[in-house]
Amino acid sequence: MSTAADAPTEPDPERVAAALAETDFVRVYARPTGDALAAAGVLARGLAGGNTAFQVRTTRDAAVPDGDGTALALGWTAPNATAIPTGDRPVSAVVAAVVDALGAEPDPLVGLAGVVAAGTAPGDGGSGSLLEEAERRGVVDRRPGVAVPTADLADGLAHTTLVRTPQSDDLDDAGALLDALGVHEDPDEDGRRRLASAVALDATDGAPDRSVAAVERALRPHATPTGPFATLEGTADVFDALARERPGLGEALALGADVVVAGVVAIRDHVAGVHPVLADPTTGRYDGVFVARVAATPAEGATLPAAARLVRDFASPEPLAVVVADDTVAAAVLGSTDATAALRAGVEATGADGDRDVIGDARTGDARFAGGDVQAFIGGFREALG
Template sequence: MTATGRTTEAQPAAIESAGFVTLLARPDGDALAAAGVLARALAARETPYQVSLGERSERATRVATDDDAVTVALGPLADKGDSTDDGTDVGDDPDVRILDPEAGSLTGQAVALVDELDADTEGADDRDGTATAGPDPALALAGTIAAGHAEADAEAVATVVEIAREAGRLDRQPGVAIPTTDPVDGLAHSTLVRAAWSGDEAAVAEAIGDTEGRQLASIVAIDAVGHEQATERAATTIDRFVRPDGTPDGPLATAGGLADVLTATAHTSPAAAIALAIGHGGTDAALDAWRTHGEAVHAAIDTADAERHDGVYVLRLDEETPDLARTDAIESVAGLVAATSTPEPLVCVVGDDRLGLATTDESVVPHAEAIAGAHGLPWDAGHRTATVHLDDDTEATSETDERATDTDVDAIVETARGRP
């Protein structure tokens, strides 16, 4: 039994023969990319589908109930005993398939699921009468990067990426993994890298001048690893940002840039996020959301109060922090700190009414589940980032709008430290 209630193997939902498929994704870049991979595969088979982004409590109420419908949940759906609107126990529903973030990137699992569908429908044709083309390689790679990996963490994705590189659909190139062709714009708003100039276009322009290619990548790597807040993690994770895969046929410049935009829009602009993931445009709206998201995340880290505990690195967000970073984008704050600035394996970011969690190398699910369980709080988790929602007893009531009380957060930190 996993945190999702059932393993993928225990849920033989008949997706290949479904009359309709509901894709329920948690709001993060990995889950969004996974939904996009599955949506495109369903479209190629002319299977009607719907993609929905939402918090865990919302996803549980959106399970399809029609006789010929199947639901695929990309992330935890419900605890054992939770029911859909018609009273069916979600964990016992044979027409619900739950991909578990504790098992690896959701995108990797989605690509493997598409491989299963291809095997079950060998010779299937798309609307033009040609064989189905398989998962989009840029989207598949973007999802695994969004999940916190520099390269594919699943064999199915690694195969797709290798074939795409050989065919020129992914073009490994010198430079940095940004979504635009403007390095100043890309570096200022990226949440895949952190340096002294992050969040400030003027500072980026001064730092990089007119450099490009390998020289640009070298400057960025030096600034990121040499940043005053950087830890050894920054030297490891910079690999996901330099020498990126360009996407000649994609909506954005690089796969890493696509990962960053998917993460940003999943948290802040669901309509643009879904449109981008399923290949229905929305690029301009997605980039606007990405810029706003990047500015908020870097501003939050710039002003946060940091505390180091044994096993847990805590950031308490300043009252001047943008609202977005204290709420919907709090997992992005935690994720960026985990990738660049933490000396501990678990990051805990204290926001207005929630905590953002992120891990450096392992699944965050056991941490989120343990913290939430010990304190009776609702939670939701992806592969390496999670949110624990604080209840009314832990929210501040003073007129100065203080964050969660020190006592409550200290208790949660102690719970996190108590994990092996």
């Protein structure tokens, strides 16, 4: 079985900072994940404070292009760049330590959004100092309720990938739930608690046991009164959607541009692809892996990573969930199996003669393979698991 035992070693933030301090120009290449994208924002803001020029690009490429200055890969290991790969700590937390070593102050809100996008609770994974600073500045305030990106609760409940409920991608059902609970805009704490309880019950009804822990990610959110979106967790959801669907817009958000309206539109569009693709999948259960075969075009492939995470957390009886379409696939795992290594083996088995690539880490990954055999992929994937 492919395991995550050989995960990349986390770099020393002091050494990375020393390398960046010696250059006049930094080229940042982030993987298309919310964590890596937010990390790019934390780094870029720190570099700007020290008057170091930079360029940020989100990429799926196997290597960074040649160019001036120092190249830095975030969320992956590039053969020709300094790298901060995904590891035990969120990339955003490591980058915050790099910025601190440069003598700048890491932006706590952007950094914590990356931490949450990595699936880590704020304050964990080496992000304790970020949470302390955010609380000191008053930019986060934990409260009862549900994590959503917008102040409009119905809109937020319908347009999130943090949970999967009957209200997902259904604004009318979300409004009906609020009406039934007597919860309206700007509810009091009791109303927020009632809403959280209802969402938790809906998300875990008939779901595997792990859904109880997974749904907690969307409950008792950190409100962000001065941030671009309503909650920290909702901000992380937007970062992840933009990284997958509209990376240029995500880069602008990470760098501090006012793109809130476009960000809300993007998360709505992303959700409109994620949840419907899971409406009627063909499923198969094997030893340790649950496969959901779905109908999705190559253009909709960017929705599959979020779909795989939702299947793993709220539908799969196995710790490893795979969502596969004709030309795209994504996997999400809890445990020691290396999801991306298994994806590579599966893609190799397809015999695809068109464009193909695989990106990810031990926990999550996705792949594109034009013209390959899906059944051959599933066979190769299962064989790699041992």
